[in-house]
Amino acid sequence: MAIGVAVASFFNEAEEPARLHIERILQKLRKMAALVATQSGDLSDAEVEGSQIHRESGPVLKLRLQVEELLAQYPRPRRRLSLEGSGSEYVFETKEAEIADGLITLYDKGLLDRLRDCEGDRCGKCYFARPNQQRCSDRCRHKKIEQTEHFKSYRALYAKEQYWNAVSRGLRSEIKNLSRSREDHKTKAELEERRKAALEKAEAAKRKREQLKDGKP
Ligand SMILES: [Zn+2]
Numbered sequence: 001m002a003i004g005v006a007v008a009s010f011f012n013e014a015e016e017p018a019r020l021h022i023e024r025i026l027q028k029l030r031k032m033a034a035l036v037a038t039q040s041g042d043l044s045d046a047e048v049e050g051s052q053i054h055r056e057s058g059p060v061l062k063l064r065l066q067v068e069e070l071l072a073q074y075p076r077p078r079r080r081l082s083l084e085g086s087g088s089e090y091v092f093e094t095k096e097a098e099i100a101d102g103l104i105t106l107y108d109k110g111l112l113d114r115l116r117d118c119e120g121d122r123c124g125k126c127y128f129a130r131p132n133q134q135r136c137s138d139r140c141r142h143k144k145i146e147q148t149e150h151f152k153s154y155r156a157l158y159a160k161e162q163y164w165n166a167v168s169r170g171l172r173s174e175i176k177n178l179s180r181s182r183e184d185h186k187t188k189a190e191l192e193e194r195r196k197a198a199l200e201k202a203e204a205a206k207r208k209r210e211q212l213k214d215g216k217p
Pocket of ligand 1: 137
């Protein structure tokens with residue numbers, strides 16, 4: 001949908017106040033679409049007969065008039081005739097006027113929700129999404145996957161660290177409970193050895209985890 005892409009890049013590139021005008025129309029159209037959607041779900045058959053009137057009552061009517069008034073501020077587009085006798089185009093005086101008209105097209109086709117702000121880390125770019133598209137670009141999408149992987153490794157290292165610390169604590173209490181007999185003396189040396197190894201593993205996991213936290217691979 002070329003106009004969807006054009007609207008999205010307008011939001012990314014246009015300066016104020018043009019961007020704010022368009023933003024205002026978009027917000028009103030979105031509100032209107034949401035209201036109409038909830039109202040038509042509640043209509044009884046009798047109401048459907050005069051549905052245009054019912055759906056327009058109150059807030060919807062108000063929004064429609066506001067949008068129409070905002071649109072009326074733009075000069076009417078000219079017609080450029082096609083030589084083939086079909087496919088004559090509208091020519092808008094300004095980009096802003098063309099985008100405002102584009103918003104109406106998106107509204108008519110129920111595509112306003114496909115106009116999204118990217119939730120990628122420090123991105124926020126406006127884009128016209130394909131169904132199910134979550135980020136503005138492959139770059140942003142990969143960044144998201146990387147972050148997820150990063151978080152998974154971090155969590156795994158943390159679990160490892162906790163585990164080896166718990167093992168070490170268990171060994172320590174075993175050591176404490178030993179008597180001074182010769183046999184226990186031998187066991188104690190073994191347990192100390194194992195405890196040392198557990199502590200080293202916990203320490204290694206902690207070091208790696210802290211590196212991850214600092215953003216190192
Ligand atoms: Zn993005």
